Amino acid sequence: MKVIFLGTPQFGATCLKAITQSKHSVVAVVCQPDKISGRGKKIVFSPVKKLANELNIPCYQFDKIKKDGVEILKNLNADIMVTAAYGQLLSQEIIDICPNKIINVHGSLLPKYRGASPIQYAILNGEKQTGITIMETELTMDTGDILLTKTVDINDDDTYGTLAEKLAKVGGELVVEALDKIENKTITRVQQNNDEATYTKLIKKEDEMLDFNDTMKNLINKVRAFNPSPIANFSLQENTFKVFSLKKSNITNTTSKNGEILVANSKQGLIIKCADGAVEVVELQAPSSKKMTAKSYLNGKKIEVGAIVNA
Numbered sequence: 001m002k003v004i005f006l007g008t009p010q011f012g013a014t015c016l017k018a019i020t021q022s023k024h025s026v027v028a029v030v031c032q033p034d035k036i037s038g039r040g041k042k043i044v045f046s047p048v049k050k051l052a053n054e055l056n057i058p059c060y061q062f063d064k065i066k067k068d069g070v071e072i073l074k075n076l077n078a079d080i081m082v083t084a085a086y087g088q089l090l091s092q093e094i095i096d097i098c099p100n101k102i103i104n105v106h107g108s109l110l111p112k113y114r115g116a117s118p119i120q121y122a123i124l125n126g127e128k129q130t131g132i133t134i135m136e137t138e139l140t141m142d143t144g145d146i147l148l149t150k151t152v153d154i155n156d157d158d159t160y161g162t163l164a165e166k167l168a169k170v171g172g173e174l175v176v177e178a179l180d181k182i183e184n185k186t187i188t189r190v191q192q193n194n195d196e197a198t199y200t201k202l203i204k205k206e207d208e209m210l211d212f213n214d215t216m217k218n219l220i221n222k223v224r225a226f227n228p229s230p231i232a233n234f235s236l237q238e239n240t241f242k243v244f245s246l247k248k249s250n251i252t253n254t255t256s257k258n259g260e261i262l263v264a265n266s267k268q269g270l271i272i273k274c275a276d277g278a279v280e281v282v283e284l285q286a287p288s289s290k291k292m293t294a295k296s297y298l299n300g301k302k303i304e305v306g307a308i309v310n311a
Helices: 010-020 047-054 070-074 118-124 160-184 216-225 294-298
Strands: 002-007 025-030 035-037 042-044 080-084 102-106 129-136 146-153 232-236 239-248 261-265 269-274 277-285
Touching: 002 010, 010 025, 010 047, 010 080, 010 160, 025 047, 080 160, 102 160, 118 129, 118 160, 118 216, 129 160, 146 160, 216 239, 216 277, 269 294, 277 294
Parallel strands: 002 025, 002 080, 080 102
Antiparallel strands: 035 042, 102 129, 129 146, 232 239, 239 277, 261 269, 269 277
């Protein structure tokens, strides 16, 4: 079949690559507009655009696909569209362009974790399993019929980055299988049970800050869920520290305040009081610095014991 692929980040690029290596033909790619990054105001291509360019596949970037993309996409005469972390809402007019409509690669086992951040929320909530759902796209978010699913285990050391990579690989395999079955008219559609649906939301800047009134488990899960993006953080003495790894500390302290620095030295590391004990900051990044272990940072910098983070 002739496929139009819509996606933007690495998750989408992995799925796109799988389709290009199948018997199906990707006639065009659609991704979000390029970003401007850094002090040098450099234009940054998304992973999907980079791959499309490498494979010489025409790539379109619409500011608003519902307004700017309809006629262009119609003129491609494709059989089906595939979306995988594209990043824009689609109109019914776009959904109806291709004879086989649109199928979506979603990073959860629907109807659980509908919405924009299913991978992050599975880690945030301490899930041990998640998966990939290939579903038909409807106008309402993530409510379409389920075509295929596959479960993926979440390891204790998985981050958003590692889990997204595992899911994307499965997503690529599953979407090719779905395309084959749609072409052969052997696909089975299963209606979602809306009563079992759960939802995620877009992660905002204010969500990134660690709240040390929370438990060890929740703090550790949040750091995992936000690594490598958008990165959890805390503030101390007007500086913001990004946190890439946390672990449980064996220190017990019932008298200190939540968020209080209990230990800060190059031998024991950086340990902070929380609701049910204490956590050790394993890896961090200080302002205008590179990512390093907390112990390495404390080998040359001083953090006062007794200081309160986010105060």
